[in-house]
Amino acid sequence: xxxxxxxxxxxxxxxxxxxxxxxxxxxxxxxxxxxxxxxxxxxxxxxxxxxxxxxxxxxxxxxxxxxxxxxxxxxxxxxxxxxxxxxxxxxxxxxxxxxxxxxx
Amino acid sequence: xxxxxxxxxxxxxxxxxxxxxxxxxxxxxxxxxxxxxxxxxxxxxxxxxxxxxxxxxxxxxxxxxxxxxxxxxxxxxxxxxxxxxxxxxxxxxxxxxxxxxxxxxxxxxxxxxxxxxxxxxxxxxxxxxxxxxxxxxxxxxxxxxxxxxxxxxxxxxxxxxxxxxxxxxxxxxxxxxxxxxxxxxxxxxxxxxxxxxxxxxxxxxxxxxxxxxxxxxxxxxxxxxxxxxxxxxxxxxxxxxxxxxxxxxxxxxxxxxxxxxxxxxxxxxxxxxxxxxxxxxxxxxxxxxxxxxxxxxxxxxxxxxxxxxxxxxxxxxxxxxxxxxxxxxxxxxxxxxxxxxxxxxxxxxxxxxxxxxxxxxxxxxxxxxxxxxxxxxxxxxxxxxxxxxxxxxxxxxxxxxxxxxxxxxxxxxx
Numbered sequence: 001x002x003x004x005x006x007x008x009x010x011x012x013x014x015x016x017x018x019x020x021x022x023x024x025x026x027x028x029x030x031x032x033x034x035x036x037x038x039x040x041x042x043x044x045x046x047x048x049x050x051x052x053x054x055x056x057x058x059x060x061x062x063x064x065x066x067x068x069x070x071x072x073x074x075x076x077x078x079x080x081x082x083x084x085x086x087x088x089x090x091x092x093x094x095x096x097x098x099x100x101x102x103x104x
Numbered sequence: 105x106x107x108x109x110x111x112x113x114x115x116x117x118x119x120x121x122x123x124x125x126x127x128x129x130x131x132x133x134x135x136x137x138x139x140x141x142x143x144x145x146x147x148x149x150x151x152x153x154x155x156x157x158x159x160x161x162x163x164x165x166x167x168x169x170x171x172x173x174x175x176x177x178x179x180x181x182x183x184x185x186x187x188x189x190x191x192x193x194x195x196x197x198x199x200x201x202x203x204x205x206x207x208x209x210x211x212x213x214x215x216x217x218x219x220x221x222x223x224x225x226x227x228x229x230x231x232x233x234x235x236x237x238x239x240x241x242x243x244x245x246x247x248x249x250x251x252x253x254x255x256x257x258x259x260x261x262x263x264x265x266x267x268x269x270x271x272x273x274x275x276x277x278x279x280x281x282x283x284x285x286x287x288x289x290x291x292x293x294x295x296x297x298x299x300x301x302x303x304x305x306x307x308x309x310x311x312x313x314x315x316x317x318x319x320x321x322x323x324x325x326x327x328x329x330x331x332x333x334x335x336x337x338x339x340x341x342x343x344x345x346x347x348x349x350x351x352x353x354x355x356x357x358x359x360x361x362x363x364x365x366x367x368x369x370x371x372x373x374x375x376x377x378x379x380x381x382x383x384x385x386x387x388x389x390x391x392x393x394x395x396x397x398x399x400x401x402x403x404x405x406x407x408x409x410x411x412x413x414x415x416x417x418x419x420x421x422x423x424x425x426x427x428x429x430x431x432x433x434x435x436x437x438x439x440x441x442x443x444x445x446x447x448x449x450x451x452x453x454x455x456x457x458x459x460x461x462x463x464x465x466x467x468x469x470x471x472x473x474x475x476x477x478x479x480x481x482x483x484x485x486x487x488x489x490x491x492x493x494x495x496x497x498x499x500x501x502x503x504x505x506x507x508x509x510x511x512x513x514x515x516x517x518x
Contacts (some may be wrong), residue, residue, distance in 0.1 A: 025222070027170065027172060027198060029172070031116070031121060032116060036170075038173070040198075040200055041222045043127070043202075045172070045226060047113055049113055073451065096244045
C-alpha cells in the first residue's frame, strides 16, 4: 500500500475548476468507515476513510466543477482543502477522471 | 487537518466487513503437479466439485456483494474444462479475476487472450530461481513450464503479471535472482510464507525458514518495500522492527476467506480443516449467508485477547502471527506463532507431543506419484533464500486520513 502523499505537486496538477467524476472502470462499495474503491483497469484498491469524502466523490458528476462539489458539502475551508488533497490523490491514480463535454 | 477518527481502518477490518474485500476460490483439487508443500493437498479431482452452473451462481452472489475480485487457484484451475467460461462470466459480472497457475496451459494463444483483458491477472508459481531448487519441490519439468509461460505472457505484451514464490529454506538465498527473473519478464515479484498446511505439514520441518533466514528475508522485504508483494503473509516478522507494507492483519473470516472446489467455505486458504469450516455455498443461504451468519466467522470477528502473547511488547506488531501456522503445528491459537521471531514459538513447540498436531481434513494427493518426502538440503551451495506469496490487497491505497496502515489480506492468500 502507498501512503497518501502530502505533495503539493499532486494538488497542483489537479484542477478544481474542471468537471470530474468517478472513472468508468471504478466500482464504489460503501462501508461503515467510508468506502472501498476498486479500479478494474489498474487493479488498484483504495480505501476512503471519510464519509464526507465519499459524498464528494459520488456527487462530483452532479456539479460543474470539483470546487462546486466541495462547496456543497458545507465543510469549512480547512476541511475542503483536505478533501481537495484527497481528490487530487484519487485523480493521480485514475480513480476519478475529468469529464469530457460529452459526458458532462 | 482534523484529528484522526476514533476508529482506525484496521479496527473495522478486525471486526469484519459485510462482504470480503477479496477471497480465494480454489476451483479444483485436480492438478498436473504434486508439489511437496501444496497447502490444499491437491492432485485428484473431487467428484463433488461445483458444477459450472453452481460456480456461476457463486459469481452472481459475489457481484451482488460487490466483491471486486477473486483469487482463483486450485489445484491447477486451468485444467477445469469450463475454466475460461467461468473467467469470462466473472469479468462480465464485474468480478475481476486473478488466477494462480503453474503455467501448463499458458500457450502463446492463451497469453495473447489474457493480455487483451483488463479484468484478468495471472500469477505464475515458481519456488526456485533455478530448475534445481524449483523442481525438487514442484516436480520435474515445472521450472521449464513456468519459464515458458512467462515468456509467452511477455511476448504477448502482458506486463505486470505476478511471479509468486513460496519462501523456503532452500530458495530464500535466491531472492535477488527471483527479482531479476520477474524484471526480465516484466512481472511483479510476490513472496509468500510457507505454511504447515496440507502437504506443507509433511515438509515443514525441512523447508520452513531458519531464524537467521527470517531476519534476512525481513531485511530484504524492508529494502524492497512496495515493489514486492507479500499477500501480507509476513506480518509475524513485524516484531523485528518496523511493520512491512500491508495491513499486517490476519484477515481470516474478517476480510478474506476461502471457497474450496466443493463449495465449502473456510476462514482462510491455509486452514482447510473442519475446525475452520464455516459452511458451504450449497447451504440455503448461499455464500452470503455463510459469510454473514456462520458462528465461526462471528467468533473470529470478536476482539482477540492475545492469550499467552499478551504480555509480549511486540504483540501489537505481530498480532500473534498466523492462525493456520499455529494450528497445524499443534500450538494453541492464542499463543505464539511457531516462527515467532522472539523465539517463543520454539519453546512452545517443545511442549507439543510428537504426532499430536491436527492433520488436514482432506487429502486429494495423487496416490501413485510423488509422495511427500523429506527434501534434502544438498541441492545447492547457495545460502538458503526465501520468498513468499502475494496479497489480495496489494497495491491499494488509503485515501483520507493518512496513516500507517497498509494493504490487507494476505491471510486471504490472495
